[in-house]
């Protein structure tokens with residue numbers, strides 16, 4: 001292959017990470033063979049339909065359709081590509097460890113011929129690469145190379161994150177496969193962390209655990225601010241200007257959600273425990289987050305008294321804006337707690353309703369924000385979709401039965417809400 005030619009690759013698993021990786025590398029010029037066991041998903045992708053909501057992804061798929069090949073079969077991928085990126089799910093088991101069955105199914109399905117490499121994109125416990133190396137060696141497949149190449153993309157901005165990564169992490173065994181992965185990323189011109197496999201695996205877990213810790217930390221500061229009359233938004237601004245701290249991930253709210261933080265923090269805690277180390281800090285991070293999702297209930301009670309029969313509007317259900325992902329969403333806990341208190345909950349999300357309906361079929365869904373707000377005793381901002389931030393508060397005040405607005409993401413203009421005659425309460429804000 002000449003140096004100007006782009007290495008063809010295969011991507012196994014076409015979820016968020018797999019699809020974005022596939023499309024990203026296609027955009028950079030590689031032919032990409034995408035493999036998934038889900039025949040329906042592959043059919044949809046062949047028709048040009050995108051099975052997930054991710055801004056910008058559909059255009060990129062359309063633009064690179066000639067370079068993207070979708071199949072349920074591994075054979076064409078093996079024939080055309082040396083590098084097999086693995087992006088299958090690693091959800092938590094009932095015990096909270098990472099479920100690696102999909103990863104092991106891929107490992108088990110690899111044929112004997114040499115000259116291929118598995119490039120692990122799925123988030124796996126530190127030590128997985130070493131285990132897979134052992135499995136390959138014991139099953140006569142020692143010719144397989146292995147590279148850990150964790151993915152740091154965020155849902156909702158995944159395409160941009162792929163194209164402009166803060167860094168690229170490549171952990172390998174110093175062989176051709178590690179070189180080839182490094183070359184694939186070269187056009188992105190991102191800082192490169194080239195390391196061993198275990199360290200690369202740990203970087204991913206540690207990064208997510210640290211970000212989750214930052215959020216739980218600021219949420220605790222917010223709770224203390226409420227008790228002491230300080231304003232957490234001011235505090236976070238003052239803290240974040242310190243270069244050593246930085247302004248990001250210091251937004252207090254009703255807790256982090258998503259598949260990654262919840263799963264990876266728990267997986268890292270258990271991984272440490274399994275190796276004999278008690279990772280105390282992560283216990284607190286998890287507990288603070290769980291309690292934070294429930295704090296709104298006590299705020300409501302302080303204003304409204306008993307919640308039985310009260311009409312509560314939830315604005316937003318997805319775990320964050322610009323995604324339809326409901327995994328780990330704070331809304332799941334909040335809606336369940338409110339219903340348990342006897343409240344009537346009416347919810348609206350611009351994109352995540354279908355996903356929400358499967359998880360919370362008993363909830364009352366409105367088809368617009370106004371529909372959720374009508375006659376509500378209290379309105380709670382759960383996910384900071386732009387359309388909620390731009391609400392006309394005078395109009396909201398006229399439509400509501402009560403006056404309480406709880407800003408679960410500190411995203412609203414409290415002055416505008418109050419000016420409309422409503423009672424505004426954020427998380428850790430001065431009242």
Ligand code: UDX
Pocket residue numbers: 151152153154155156208211215248249250251252253254255256257258259260261319320
């Ligand atoms: C995260 C990591 O950021 C990403 O690097 C990794 O690859 C996957 O997990 P994602 O789950 O898409 O990405 O969401 P992210 O934008 O990180 O937000 C996670 C949660 O934290 C959301 O619920 C968000 O609302 C919450 N959050 C984020 C806060 O509560 N406060 C903040 O300051 C930032």
